[in-house]
Amino acid sequence: MKYIEKLAKIDRRIIYLILFLTVLLPYLFKISLPMKPLPEVVQAYREIDRLPAGSVVMISIDYDAASMPEVQPMLYAILRHCFSKDLKIIMLGHWPLGIPLGIAALEDVAKEYGKKYGEDYVFLGYRPGVAAVMINMGKEIRSVFREDYWGTPLDSLPMMRNVHTYDDIAILVGFEAGSTGDYWVQYAQARYNQKIILGGTAVVAPDWYPYLQSRQIVGLIGGLRGAADYENLVHHKALAYYGMTPQAAVHILIVIFIILGNIGYLALRRRK
Amino acid sequence: MIELLRSLTILVLVSFRPAPATNVRAYDTPNDAGGSVIIKWDLSKDDSIVTKYEIIRITGSPDGERVTAGFVLRGTNSYRDVDLKDGEKYYYMVRTWADGEYSDSGITSKPAIPRPQWFHTKRVVALIILIVFGFLFFYYLKLAREGAPLWIRKIAGLEAIDEAVGRSVEMGRPILYILGLGFISDIPTIAGLAILKRVARKAAEYEADIIVPNYDPIVMVAAQETVKEGYMEAGRPDLFNESNIMFLTQDQFGYAAGVDGIMVREKPGAIFLQGLFYAESLILAETGHSIGAIQISGTTSVTQLPFFIAATDYTLIGEEMYAASAYLTRDPLALSTLKAEDIMKVLFIALMTVGTILETVALITGNSGFHFLKNFFSMF
Amino acid sequence: MAQVFWTWVAAFLTLAIFSFLYKDNPFYKFAEHIYVGSSAAFWFVYLWYFDIKPKLIDGWRYNTGFEKYILIIPAVLSIFMLMRFIRPLAWLSRWAIAFTVGMAAGLGITAALQGYLVPQIQATFLPLWVSKGSFWHSLGISINNFVLVLGTIVTIFYFYFSKEHKGTLGALSRAGIVFIMVAFGASFGYTVMARISLLIGRVYFLIHDWLHIV
Amino acid sequence: MKREVPIAITFISGVLLVIAFFIPHEPFGSLEQRFNDWYIIVSGFALILGIDSLLLHHWNKVSRRSKDWFHSLSLIIAFFVTLIWGFYSGIKTGHFLSAQSTFRQYFYMYVFVPLQATMFSLLAFFIASAAYRAFRADRFEAALLLFSAGIVMLGRVPLGNAVAPYMVGLVFLIFAYLLYSDGRKEVDPTRRYLKIGGAVLSLILIYPVGWFFLHYTAQTAGWIMNIPQLAAKRGIFVGIALGGIAMSLRIILGIEKTYLR
Incomplete structure (x- = not known):
């Protein structure tokens, strides 16, 4: 009887320890759940996969450190996919505090694939005024970004010579933690017919399904699950893919704790 | 073979000029600060092969210079032209493009004259609500001035304030008051300050310390004034210690880290979490619980309320927090405004019922005239 | 090399914060104080580069006429705010606070009307009988609409202050509590996923970027 | 003068914003944006007050050598190192977050972000302990929450x-157990049998309900989020909006003036 009652008063540190191990162990032993990639992620993958080598992909960093664990893995997976297909990348962002995260990922993956700055990828950085930036880039990217993030004029970068407007960009991939993605659809897609893929946190992504249905976006990557699917598709399983097991395990763990707590509580109550 | 046929069809389609967009209308943008015109047209019959519509602006007279105002994609039948001069006449044409070929009807729209408006007609419903509320507000204020009795239901979280302060004092521990991440421009922060005054007065009566760590410097200044006032009301201005109401950092989790540190080191007996909270709410409430403090929380952030309900002893849910200052002071003027709120609630419930019935009727009879109430309430 | 050093710094700070879960200790204290101090400075630098400089300094430099000289108002209010450092003039800071509070009140009214009241009420104008597709499908949508309207109304009754919650009002407000509790539970459960993702991110940093195990 | 002027300022700025909401014409059309910009400037300067408070608080601890004074000293050092580094990088490269900024490369990426992210991730633990402790089916409402x-x-x-x-x-x-134990204590026989009958019914229902959730848990979760959750949220929003308007009116009219005393 006494043991049952103890279930009502498990020390919180024990809960913390079990939870920590639940997250850690699947990584160490690479335990993974069988998952079929979501159709909207597969769609995004195919859109990028069928681009001819040399096409330009624009990536927008519209999140910051708080959403990093969910969105950063998507960024890495997409970058790997693009560089492995010899696509060229232009990166920019609308969240000033996210810019450092974008550049870190870009340089990491570029090094991995031996890509050269200015020839294979360019980093534009941040300019204030979300909608104005998007609209003006439809007329001429140089009207917003005369220089790249390092202060080099765009015309002296080989890969930028023939890139002027959205017409020269095959696909735009927006990584979102707020409403900037809606602006991309509203301005770059509706006004300039830019092909867009959106990736974002599990909180913002559900709002985008209407865009997917109306074909305003051609792919959607939502939350850690979406990132895991993309990692799976590009055959580079990392944070997100192995993170899905702890994700599910912790949810179930919390429910088990709740049940144990209730059993203990009931036992206590009966004695009283 | 099929491929060939397809390319042939496309070739044939493309070499023909698309049907022009017709019925081009231009008018001043309603409810704006001037300088813009809205252009609408009926789509070309060949909209499916159209690449874009070009909007052409002619300033002054119909045969003036033609300037491209902008492009829109197929399927779009309106455009908003901006950066115009108020009072000037503008004529518009819409040119339909299909690859390299274009066509237009050659007829310009009637002139549009951009002007600024003095009243936002889409917001009339908001104005009506505000007027009705204002009327009720002043009516009950007048009743209160005349001394009509006002009653308010029990709110457990507010009843518990004195008990929490008392218990903290018995344990010989200080009181921690957390105003959250709100700026002074957030109404919940001001509601939090009103409750702080009461807590400060009680603390002064019991000669207990009260610690208020802050996220926003202006809120810190306001909190210092509020606590000082509470101590004065209790007749103990000598006990007031301004350095107990300090600033931490304007970083969400830096603030949470700092407050957690204060909790485990100062071991307050009562913790108040009153204001605007975001994700850090549970970090604070769980740490507060782990040190065994009695906690009273309140916020209007609906996403954080579940965590407060789970982790703290009493929670003021949304509007209950706004009612706090009236509840605690029993000031008849403040209480009268609660009565006005309640009447508004009944009015809104009646309105919802009517609106729901109208919508049902509209759907059953198929008469869209019954949507009038719903349409009236669409604003932006 | 610098990379390695800084990764160790980041790992140390991460573990120091985690150690708080066990109990308060010097490592956490150190990380906490570093965090509070450096983040206060960080946001100060941030405010300078993203707010004060573009809005006040550049505004003054690049604007002309009215747009330029109107900036004197916020500049004066800012100086009033700092008058708290000078005891005899400290009362001037209340003028600046009064402005911000007045702004809060004005925005409080318009934001409540535009952001909450009108759209939320409009959204509850739902038909209680919908015929769309099969009978069961229609019935499902109709019941959902009914529950939505009913739930909204009874929740509003819970916040009725000026009458005791007895009799009919009591029953309605209790029904309101039922909806509120279901909502809070659901909202709690919904958030778990995002929070676990955060922890996964940190654990991955430790074992991948720092220890290179995975 | 010291009391009336602030109340007048509050009244004027509040009323102006409400009027501006209904008038698109200039100067009202852009008033909200303008006030917001002013507010940002004022609050930027106010941060100096906050930093003064923070540093003084900890400097006092250091100079008095009170408990944890060493940590207070590291706070002060961390503050100045960050401040100087940030502005140094900013002046040298044009912006403190620019590409060449060592402040961005090292401080931001390896100190600031890890601290922020780790503190945030503590929520994963706290959400578990809060759920374990608080979700006890002791009352009907609590059972619903759970x-x-x-x-x-x-x-x-x-x-x-x-x-x-x-x-x-x-x-x-x-649930069955609770009904049964309550029913056993019941004196009135009809109530007793009703409760015990309810207990038996709950036991019987376990199988069909379990079957239902085996197949429809995700759908049920979606339904709860989209229907009852939304309904309650709307009701709460209406209350908050009304309370907010009333509070704002009280502030504008000077009935509520805690902040000014």
């Missing part, structure tokens, strides 16, 4: 469907 939290939690992950029936079954078991 139930909807559990369903939504399980409905959002793979494998959730497989676990949900057990959880639901257990809740029904608990």
